[in-house]
Amino acid sequence: MKNYNKQFILILTLLIAIILPTLCIAQGDPGGDPGVPFDGGASILIAAGAAYGVKKYREKHLKK
Template sequence: MKTIYVTAIFIFMAVTVFAQGGPPATPIDGGLSFLLAAGGAYGAKKLMDRRKNK
């Protein structure tokens, strides 16, 4: 009888562990903004270089 209680306790403990939520979402706004700004600057430089060569 004691083993049944111990088994039940471990089963319910496992259920509560899996019921918890995952880690919070990581914001990517700072890095994404930097990449967009760098890409825009690179594109503007390429356009200026292309116009300068013509």
């Protein structure tokens, strides 16, 4: 059991030693806004989801 704990701690330490530098050297913010508009279809999808939710709510409560 102690051998298993030592192996686990060793593997965990090695993984942290490998992953931590990659997080520290990560690329910075590229700056500027992206050229793709976000609101194009998202607002339509949100409105459709809200309408569907209202429809289901009314169906459920009007059947009572």
